[in-house]
Amino acid sequence: MVVLSTILAFLPLIQVALCASIQLGRTGWTATADSFNPGNEPAKALDGDATTFWHSAYAGTVDPLPNVITIDMKASFIVSGVSITPRQDDSSNGNIGQHTIELSTDGTNWGATIANGRYVASGTWADDGSEKVAQFRATARYFRLNALSEAGNRGNWSSAAEVNMISTVAPTYTAPSPSKGLWQNTVDFPIVPAAAAMLPNGKVLLWSSFALDNFGGTSGFTQTAIYDPATGVVTPRTVTNTQHDMFCPGISATFDGRIVVTGGDNAAKTSIYDYSSDAWIPGPDMKIARGYQSTAIASDGRIFNIGGSWSGGNGGKNGEIWNPSTNTWSLLQNALVAPMLTADRAGVYRADNHGWLFGWKNGSIFQAGPSKAMNWYSTSGAGGTTGAGLRSDDGDAMNGNAIMFDAVAGKILTAGGATNYQTDDARTNAYVITIGAPNSTPSVTKTASMSFARGFANGIVLPDGTVFVTGGQSHVEPFTDTTAALTPELYNPSTGAWTQLNPMSIPRTYHSVGLLLPDATVLNGGGGLCGNCGTNHWDAEIFVPPYLLNADGSRRSRPSITSVASTVALGKTLGITTGGAVARFALVRLGTSTHTVDTDQRRVPLTASGSGTSWSVVVPGDAGVVVPGYWYLFAIDGAGTPSLGKVIRVTPS
Template sequence: MAHYKKLIAIISLFLATVFLLFTHLETVTFVYDPRINYSKLGHWGAPQSLALIPVAGALLPHSHKVLLWAADQGDVFQGKGSDPDTTLTAIYDPKTKTITDPLLSNLRHGMFCPGVSTDFEGNLMVTGGKTAGRTSIYNEGSHSWIVGPNMTMGRGYHSQTTLSNGNTFTIGGSWSGGVGGDDVALKDGEMFDTKANAWTKLPGCTVEAILTNGELGKFESDNHAWLFAWKNASVFQAGPSRAMNWFNTHESGTTISAGARASDADAMNGNAVMYDALQGKILTVGGAPSYSLSKATRAAHIITLGAEYDSPEVEAIEKMHYPRAYSNAVILPTGDVFINGGVSYAMQWTDKNASLVPELWSPRSQKFRKLARMSIPRAYHSMALLLPDATVLTGGGGLCYTQCADLTANHMDLQIFTPPYLFTPNGKRLAVRPKIIFTNTSVELGQRLVVTTDMEVLNFSLIRYGSATHSINTDQRRIAMQPLPLGDCSSIEQGCQYEMLVPKDPGIALPGYWMLFAVDSQGVPSVGHTVHLSISSRS
């Protein structure tokens, strides 16, 4: 018997076991290797090939599918036979692991290197990019793009965010439409007014306040602002410039300095995520002083917002294990932040100096820990999004200008990372997850959210549906919900019932579509349940 057990143990070192966890949204699959403790490191799934490089992506709230897009060609922009005023798109279904054939849009809008955000009704707005002045809106119901009003000026490499009043704010973007302050006017802020269905200039929201001092000069200085919608239709700019600012979007706009991000330098192509919106907490990591040919940093800071336009608190915290530029940061239901990919020395369209070991930051310890090593580098032009089953979708990297000097930098694929919290403590199996049996599908801000689960849970999180490109995701933010138990949770048949109040301020609970996760005492999250948050019609 002992010999038999030893034989089985030896065989288990070489043979993998596939475990499946079926949920109402998708199947989580992993190959078990007894040499690895997945509860510490997490697990990378097998890569899935695409016919395009997913430079940008957005999670769609009704179907839970992911819209992906590149340039007008799948592996290069402005290549031979290029029509830069078109965009190649595809749909990925995480449940079935299927991908549609790429479709070339005919809107005369090259949506490569654009601004991206989702509105209160879950519609994706894409602005500028290669076709610098255009606006396109993705309608999930018809799976089609709709032409929107043109911006007041052309932009590319800009950022935008949906405001607490439903309008959309953008600033910067000298990659396309002319270099601001050189051959065109400075690219100050502008706002899409939902009532007027038009873009209007906000000359008081001055781009000069956010400029970096990179080696490429004006061309790169106004790119990829870290924007956060906040109270009373205000916008907080956390970076990448060392200088932070507030923007007041009322009337013609105003700019209010928010001081420096501690002793941090400019951090172009770094990351900033609002992991606790109720407390106004933002984590910033990485970046480099210049867009390219520049050493990345390991720096990390926590910024705490209070009232709009007040100076925030800034705290330098323990640094990441690895320097990163062009990385992606994703908020998880537990409040932890998954940081993936990037490079230690900023260079576009190459995997040299790739950071292959992702990290997980804990808001409780305020420390970073290393996770399972990646098999595929994710550098410039990569993306990452949280999926409703609490895994992370990663993909892309490469997509060079005209042609790639190194074709191995092109990554026409997706890969799913299963975080450590989805495994049992010994890492041998997938954990038993709490299930949300029932909850509201929509709720107004300031009102009760009632949830029934199949087991006792510790807390809940709301995470807004995300959209990502060029290390920027202004849609994602997390609200930690503190539940009040209703009853003693003793009846398995009836489940466990909880109620909680949704924050009243739309600057915190930005209206739109959110994923509601239940999290048990071991930190294991449920599958996300889609909830639409809206402003009361009586407001």
């Protein structure tokens, strides 16, 4: 078990204020490698000449992967990352793909296991000649790069023209307190992820646009990647068969766990990812071309879609619905977009974007924002629209967050956002909306404000019912990291209070994503996707919430679920065997994330009967509350510590 002193040696956090990044001078540094070819010694990666490079052995006997290069900086530094320049000649041989990065203060102790933070960064880099950057914050003298694969699968070798360490200069430094959580490690991706979805097999699906780091046009293909948190492996793929650039889409997860992606750059298209076959499947074109729309799954399994004037023409983006049984889209002529428009200065192009949608009882859809006006949508027949009043004294809150943290009670937290999509100040406002019968007026209670104004943030409900809000910026401006909020906050519904947590290393603003992982940690990644803009973030950080840490920083002993059925029907009893005493159980639906929107995630607290290690819970019987599909089941002990999530499928019957 890793104690706090070990964690602090590798992950001292740096105060946000007045930070500046510099490359460390490399005079006197030495490099060693487990393999090199004569003329391509590891010292070539430190010589300041991009025309020379370290290369593992390629003549005669080729050493098997992994290849390892280690650098001794001769003194300890506060480092905030590393940049790797691939070879710059006419060959790509040796471009590093899958990798892990370790740091040490003494050259002997490199940490514990990946689950406890051995690797400050891991993942896969793209197969090109651009500079690769892995960001993190740590104190170290020694750097070690483990090259696990060649990016183009051209051979069992590795190369690097230059290795530079980056340091962050700041007036003060603070060590992480376990009571404030811990940013564990960075995951490097071969794309800048602007959208993500949690899959029932425990992996994360991510994608950008037609390019790895940019968007634009209607190219008909998308760069994707799948990250496996259990192994750290990231696998890239270019999706061409659906003829769909899936940048700026709507996303929903079906009852059977498929991910339905609609619109965006190819604004009429639908693409469906089937995790069970690892296949992308073309879906039918929508009736209305859209981009920046939101979709939500209804209680009958159909997917509701509204808004989206970013692409496919401006205005008139009324509702339509996809039927999985017939694989068809149908217009809902009376599900009107006009009542949910904001008063954005850019007009309808921005005013119908990123709706806060929640599938609810009897096929209804509740729209909580971002407009200050709330609405109910009917999905029956030709659809219908019923006003649900104003969100208290809140204004339009474009690019804010809305999270259903207690579906049984119909409770939704909203936080942040701005009156206009961009070039505007975000707000700290937060409200709790309680919805009841469809078409009724919900109650709205103003709760404590966040400490930091945020737009472009991500909100994630945790197993214990608290809500983690991370990233964003106080003055919303796409493709910038200025005014970034690096300090996340945790909302406690029991007290109505927000708690500031330990700051992240990497800004997460426009185009960032956030998801709850199966081990009850949070993935927060992406931001940018703007070509040579300088604010592309090809990575994610993993946050360990306070409920997983002891006072000394070691990992808490977690409760465990040792036996539970893999499926359960609505209204039925689920038998659970645990490895010890627990206090309560909760379901959290697997999330999808893009542009601040996650209409899939919601939490259902469960009432348990039993004792010791034998328990039973009754799953609520309303498909509008427990939307069928794939959920994490968590057991939570008396200290509030959650188990690993067991993925179970909730079926309609």
